[in-house]
Amino acid sequence: MGLDTVLVVGILTVGIVAMILMFSGNFVKNMNTVFESYKIMNDDQFDKLNTRIEIDDIKKDDIGYLIRIRLENTGSVKINDFDNMDVIIYGDGWIERLRYNNGNVPNPGEWSKTILKDVLNPGILDPGEVMEIDLYPLHISYLVPDAATYIKIVTPNGIEATERFGL
Secondary structure, eight states: OHHHHHHHHHHHHHHHHHHHHHHHHHHHHHHHHHHHHHHHHHHHHHHHHHOOEEEEEEEEOSSSSOEEEEEEEOSSSOBOOGGGOEEEEEETTEEEEEEEOOSSSOOTTEEEEEEETOOSSTTSBOTTOEEEEEEEOSOGGGOOTTSOEEEEEEOTTSOEEEEEEOO
16 A cells, blocks of 8 residues: 555656646746737837827929928937828818828829938938928819818827818
8 A cells, every 4th residue: 555655646746747847838938928028019109109200391382283291200219111101181071091102203192202311221210300291192173272181191100290281
């Protein structure tokens, strides 16, 4: 009877140790995943808190199709994912989201950019830099004089600037 008890206790001890090792490995992996997720969430929140943009000026060309905006990065975060940036023009009863065109002149329904004095990081809107955005709305007929027309620009991390302009 003594040997049977020792064998049972030994088998149970080996089983418990094996289970502890198995669960602790998964626990460490899960804690690492949670930590990495928290770090990414914290970095995203930090970027949102430090991203600021301002629309300085809106002008319409003489022909009537092209709208030029001066946008300044007044925050401390670089903006570079222009494909995921939203440029929206809207008025009373209509709205249009323009697609990004990485060329110099936008086609109808698109917008393009030129970063002024782009020395530090070419192609990136660094803090303190100004970007000119050219808009070419599809629905030019909506742009009527004395109507309330708004332009909204939203950065890839969700920070926005909206400005009203008249024709």
